[in-house]
């Protein structure tokens with residue numbers, strides 16, 4: 157009879173994605189413990205937000221994380237102490253980073269080198285400097301190192317299998333020539349609702365508020381509207397096909413933040429002043445309408461030219477990009493093997509549940525690799 161195995165899970169971030177992940181984790185934990193062969197027990201040993209955390213010095217499982225976190229008065233562990241706590245756990249550890257925090261992202265290399273695996277939807281680690289990208293994958297067991305494993309499917313297209321598909325294309329020897337599409341759930345929702353192909357549509361500023369309420373935006377929606385979120389995703393995809401993109405600001409990125417609002421000190425101030433600029437967006441819409449087109453926010457990577465770009469473009473109403481619904485992303489891979497008919501991935505590209513699905517399925521991959 158094979159011995160049961162225990163894998164310890166530490167979670168940072170319990171917002172829209174974090175909470176959905178924790179719900180999926182309890183489902184996964186009971187499935188894995190019933191699976192044939194050596195049963196695996198997933199044990200949640202730490203949960204942290206930016207203000208508080210919950211964990212036990214004897215690595216006892218958090219059996220009721222919601223109440224334990226709510227009642228906690230313990231501040232989060234600084235990252236070096238967090239690494240020390242995790243490295244002394246009596247078994248393999250997976251850190252799940254459900255924040256969008258740069259400091260947490262910067263700490264992946266030392267965590268990985270200590271044998272701690274990481275799964276995350278946080279784009280910051282993979283789209284900041286090229287040096288950080290190299291440090292991460294040179295330490296990871298699924299890179300060129302011997303440390304923990306790192307998976308980040310939900311950093312592009314939320315739960316859609318974008319990263320795994322691109323890796324499969326590259327690793328099986330296909331020649332990826334171009335990647336293009338709609339890479340932001342927020343931008344997709346905004347333009348699909350502000351200028352639907354059927355006509356009409358809401359005020360741009362009102363749609364931004366709705367996108368935030370639906371959990372599609374980054375914690376600060378300016379990070380979506382300035383184009384940087386899409387630029388980060390394209391940086392990740394371009395690096396996966398071998399382009400040495402230095403940063404998400406090293407290529408042209410169109411921002412939708414009005415000049416006058418660039419100095420807003422908070423996301424709330426920005427949102428409250430955005431209606432002042434609805435007329436400018438209406439003009440953009442009317443301009444496209446005159447040509448029988450709609451405006452959409454898109455991005456592309458031209459691999460042979462090494463060019464990446466992000467911004468607004470006009471599309472015929474019959475174009476698949478124009479016809480997207482809700483927060484859908486559409487990502488087309490043009491490759492040698494697929495010829496003129498690209499491999500296309502389409503579906504919800506934002507939202508807590510679908511993003512957490514990508515994180516949870518990455519966790520399953522890591523747990524299997526740790527066997």
Ligand SMILES: NC(=O)C1=CN([C@@H]2O[C@H](COP(=O)(O)OP(=O)(O)OC[C@H]3O[C@@H](n4cnc5c(N)ncnc54)[C@H](OP(=O)(O)O)[C@@H]3O)[C@@H](O)[C@H]2O)C=CC1
Nearest residue numbers: 169170171172173205206207255256277278375506507511
């Ligand atoms: N929402 C979506 O549709 C998608 C999100 N993502 C990515 O998923 C991640 C999470 O997004 P989402 O859940 O929407 O964001 P939220 O703002 O809802 O949640 C973020 C969580 O992270 C916590 N946090 C922030 N900084 C720290 C820190 N230094 N230490 C510990 N905890 C911290 C916050 O704590 P507190 O509550 O105290 O502020 C909060 O619990 C982001 O990286 C985002 O880009 C990726 C794809 C889609």
Ligand SMILES: N[C@@H](CC=O)C(=O)O
Nearest residue numbers: 340341342372373374
């Ligand atoms: N804010 C992002 C969330 C997913 O990456 C988006 O809108 O796509």
Ligand code: NA
Nearest residue numbers: 309312314316
């Ligand atoms: Na994805």
